[in-house]
Amino acid sequence: MVGPTVRDGAIVYGEIREDSDLPTGWRDRQEAGKYRLERRTDKALFGYNVGPHGWKKYLFPSRERLWTGARTGTSFAIEPEKDEGPPFAFLGVRACEMAAMDVSDKVFGKAGDPGYRERRRKALRIAVQCGQAGGTCFCVSMGSGPAVRAGHDLALTEILTPHRHYFLVEVGSAEGAEVLAGVPLSPATPSDSASAEAIVAKTATSMERTMNPVGLRDLLVNNPEHPRWEIVARRCLSCTNCTMACPTCFCNTTEEVPELSGEKVERWRRWDSCFNSGFSALHGTSVRASTKSRYRQWLTHKLGTWHDQFGMSGCVGCGRCITWCPVGIDLTEEVAAIRTPVAPTQSAEAKA
Amino acid sequence: MATDAVPFAAADASAPGQSLVPVPYVVRSLTRETADTVTLVLDPDNGGERPRFQPGQFNMLYVFGVGEAAISICGDLEQRDRLVHTVRSAGKISQALSEMAPGSTVGVRGPYGTGWPLDKAVGKDVVIVAGGLGLPPLRPAIYDLVRHRDRYGRIEIIYGARSPKDLVYYSEIQTWRARPGLRFQTTVDTAGRDWYGDVGLVTARLPDARFDPANTVAFLCGPEIMMRLTAQALETRGVPPAAIYVSLERNMKCAVGICGHCQFGPEFVCRDGPVFSYGEVRRFMTVREV
Amino acid sequence: MTKSHTTTGAPRFADHPFVQELPASLVAAMGRVAVERTYATGDILLREGEPAREFLLVVSGKVALEAVMPARPRLTIQTVGPGEVVGWSWLTPPHRWRLDARAVKPTQAFSIDSEILRTLLDEDPANGYRFLLHLLPFIAQRLENTQFQLLDVHGD
Numbered sequence A: 001m002v003g004p005t006v007r008d009g010a011i012v013y014g015e016i017r018e019d020s021d022l023p024t025g026w027r028d029r030q031e032a033g034k035y036r037l038e039r040r041t042d043k044a045l046f047g048y049n050v051g052p053h054g055w056k057k058y059l060f061p062s063r064e065r066l067w068t069g070a071r072t073g074t075s076f077a078i079e080p081e082k083d084e085g086p087p088f089a090f091l092g093v094r095a096c097e098m099a100a101m102d103v104s105d106k107v108f109g110k111a112g113d114p115g116y117r118e119r120r121r122k123a124l125r126i127a128v129q130c131g132q133a134g135g136t137c138f139c140v141s142m143g144s145g146p147a148v149r150a151g152h153d154l155a156l157t158e159i160l161t162p163h164r165h166y167f168l169v170e171v172g173s174a175e176g177a178e179v180l181a182g183v184p185l186s187p188a189t190p191s192d193s194a195s196a197e198a199i200v201a202k203t204a205t206s207m208e209r210t211m212n213p214v215g216l217r218d219l220l221v222n223n224p225e226h227p228r229w230e231i232v233a234r235r236c237l238s239c240t241n242c243t244m245a246c247p248t249c250f251c252n253t254t255e256e257v258p259e260l261s262g263e264k265v266e267r268w269r270r271w272d273s274c275f276n277s278g279f280s281a282l283h284g285t286s287v288r289a290s291t292k293s294r295y296r297q298w299l300t301h302k303l304g305t306w307h308d309q310f311g312m313s314g315c316v317g318c319g320r321c322i323t324w325c326p327v328g329i330d331l332t333e334e335v336a337a338i339r340t341p342v343a344p345t346q347s348a349e350a351k352a
Numbered sequence B: 001m002a003t004d005a006v007p008f009a010a011a012d013a014s015a016p017g018q019s020l021v022p023v024p025y026v027v028r029s030l031t032r033e034t035a036d037t038v039t040l041v042l043d044p045d046n047g048g049e050r051p052r053f054q055p056g057q058f059n060m061l062y063v064f065g066v067g068e069a070a071i072s073i074c075g076d077l078e079q080r081d082r083l084v085h086t087v088r089s090a091g092k093i094s095q096a097l098s099e100m101a102p103g104s105t106v107g108v109r110g111p112y113g114t115g116w117p118l119d120k121a122v123g124k125d126v127v128i129v130a131g132g133l134g135l136p137p138l139r140p141a142i143y144d145l146v147r148h149r150d151r152y153g154r155i156e157i158i159y160g161a162r163s164p165k166d167l168v169y170y171s172e173i174q175t176w177r178a179r180p181g182l183r184f185q186t187t188v189d190t191a192g193r194d195w196y197g198d199v200g201l202v203t204a205r206l207p208d209a210r211f212d213p214a215n216t217v218a219f220l221c222g223p224e225i226m227m228r229l230t231a232q233a234l235e236t237r238g239v240p241p242a243a244i245y246v247s248l249e250r251n252m253k254c255a256v257g258i259c260g261h262c263q264f265g266p267e268f269v270c271r272d273g274p275v276f277s278y279g280e281v282r283r284f285m286t287v288r289e290v
Numbered sequence C: 001m002t003k004s005h006t007t008t009g010a011p012r013f014a015d016h017p018f019v020q021e022l023p024a025s026l027v028a029a030m031g032r033v034a035v036e037r038t039y040a041t042g043d044i045l046l047r048e049g050e051p052a053r054e055f056l057l058v059v060s061g062k063v064a065l066e067a068v069m070p071a072r073p074r075l076t077i078q079t080v081g082p083g084e085v086v087g088w089s090w091l092t093p094p095h096r097w098r099l100d101a102r103a104v105k106p107t108q109a110f111s112i113d114s115e116i117l118r119t120l121l122d123e124d125p126a127n128g129y130r131f132l133l134h135l136l137p138f139i140a141q142r143l144e145n146t147q148f149q150l151l152d153v154h155g156d
Helices: A095-111 A114-122 A174-180 A190-205 A216-221 A227-235 A241-245 A291-310 A320-324 A331-339 A344-351 B092-098 B132-147 B170-177 B202-208 B224-237 B278-285 C017-021 C024-033 C114-123 C125-150
Strands: A002-007 A010-015 A026-031 A034-039 A063-072 A075-080 A089-093 A124-128 A154-160 A165-171 A252-258 A264-271 B023-034 B037-044 B058-063 B067-072 B083-088 B105-112 B125-131 B155-161 B182-188 B216-221 B244-247 B275-277 C035-039 C044-046 C054-060 C063-067 C075-080 C100-103 C107-113
Touching: A010 A026, A010 A034, A026 A320, A034 A320, A075 B023, A075 B105, A089 A095, A095 A114, A095 A124, A095 A291, A124 A174, A154 A174, A154 A190, A165 A174, A165 A190, A216 A291, A216 A331, A227 A291, A227 A331, A241 A320, A252 B067, A291 A331, A320 A331, B037 B092, B037 B105, B058 B083, B058 B092, B067 B083, B067 B092, B067 B105, B083 B092, B083 B132, B125 B132, B125 B202, B125 B224, B132 B155, B132 B216, B132 B224, B155 B202, B170 B182, B182 B202, B202 B224, B216 B224, B224 B244, B224 B278, B244 B278, B275 B278, C017 C125, C024 C107, C024 C114, C024 C125, C044 C054, C054 C114, C075 C125, C107 C114, C114 C125
Parallel strands: A002 A089, A089 A124, A124 A154, B125 B155, B125 B216, B155 B182, B216 B244
Antiparallel strands: A002 A010, A026 A034, A063 A075, A063 A264, A154 A165, A252 A264, B023 B037, B023 B105, B037 B083, B058 B067, B058 B105, B244 B275, C035 C107, C044 C100, C054 C107, C063 C075, C063 C100
């Protein structure tokens, strides 16, 4: 079982063995380029939003061996890797993360990736409804939350009143029901359900950040020379934090790792980022040499051409890229700027 | 939609020969074409037939312990017992491939990508323009056009290289040239005294090519700037952009649309390409650093 | 490419593709002073450094424009064929040829003395303007071709 735990000043995903591993009484405060933990006044187990990790590190590991090869005389033989990892139980999956998995299902499904498919199939998902809106998230705009309505094995809503601290549990699958066997339960009353709904509704209405997704694909694809790209490029460090934190980013690279003797070799796959300079290397140079072109590629892909490729947006509104950008670039702000019609003097200034 | 690109659909990922693991092939021969280009003829290790491919598709060629590179298949569709690749020595892997001795082993996975839509050229004039190492990916299509000559109208081929000694398949070109009903023009960027052919861009050869623009299909392959100039010249002459096909190149690692490296606008060059209709990709070909 | 032959087999000046768009009076005047030239393979039409004195309209064959560099073999940087024109250095100082032009095939061309042509153009500025306007795309295309050749369009 993997779930939220406090480590290195953040709520990350790690192995959960006992209650005390959970971030009881902690919440996160997030803003563009800022993340810090804060003590809550109550003992909520899930009183935070999302940390730097997504579940993708389990479904699509940052390093994965694909096969092992060995020389056989003048030829070679290759042994594909069999995924013998244990099935995961994800505890505390947010609505945006469920949505992110839907996106990844499409991406890896289209490529026919057997490793992802296997790990995803075996994973048990215990979702948690969000009790508060995060500082950077905008799932309401992206239609990916805050409520988990489908796909879960179990969905929990944490309800804290001065007298009671309990969970409303919604069963979403047979596997989920199986997990609950042996857990002391009582049927939910209409007032329990109403409380749960009210919590989620309040989360939705208190969400501050928005991003209008309508027409976004055409807006970005049709504006490759918008002056805003130049402006954001001056801030972007090409550090790849956003792509690592993003739950739907999937770019990766393959590596040949030979043994010193040269008799054996391993083929590994590891996470990569379109912000890396060698990512678009071609004939000794990079197709996307400038930071501007890389940022444009990332955003246009995530919010635009992802639709062409997968029939949906690549963004679930989790806000991680905003929080974890060291210079606080906010894609909702960038998009708003690109939507704003450019007056001639504005673009001249921007180019200066 | 990027996935509704050219009709020659990418071969099925689950089909035999399509696994993500390289299959050993034995180098039967290595022939030098130019100072930095060789042609490898590979035999399947088990002595059987290689997988079918479509002209324009590519394989990932693997050198044990070094890595993989995407190289177009340039052999004859009908020669089922061998796999032919022309490789220019440009990086670590292609350098290693260029030094393979007969009898050594090369890993192959593929074929991948979309091919030249020969079915769209039936009954039409065909204009083929190749620049530099753009001729090898077109060669399987040329073989097919020549073999089924009666299916097509005029066949006009233009091939440009840096200099006479950079022309590949030189003796084969002479045999194609000798065929009636097919014109093969060559041109180079610079030449010395011993060259009696044309010097200049491939586009300068177009006025000498005879074809009915409204009833023509064009296949272009070479450096992107060459394809762009040639496509523009063809369009000016009246060939519809949808009837012009280009073969694009981008950084490739997986070749199956999951690593993200080969993206070009909305397209995955490994899966939606490398052959694209110019009409579809034209807008991205004129944006810098896409 | 239209072949410009009369029934006697000799090419007609007025049929040359270059003059199709020019004013009829200018074409007639040019045609009156145009001289037919025939070159064998290897003949030099124009020599670099020599005074530029003629304007050539290629009718058939092929002409190579060559750069001559010290201690290096000759380099052909462009070939020119039927319907095209060669030699406009007489228009600008120092009025000397910048390249060699050599026939790589038996070549026929019309040659017009550049002094006479300049006079024709100066006398009738409207015609002069039309002539330059018409020549400009050829010069621009030659320049563009050269730029792209430098960019290694046929390389990688």
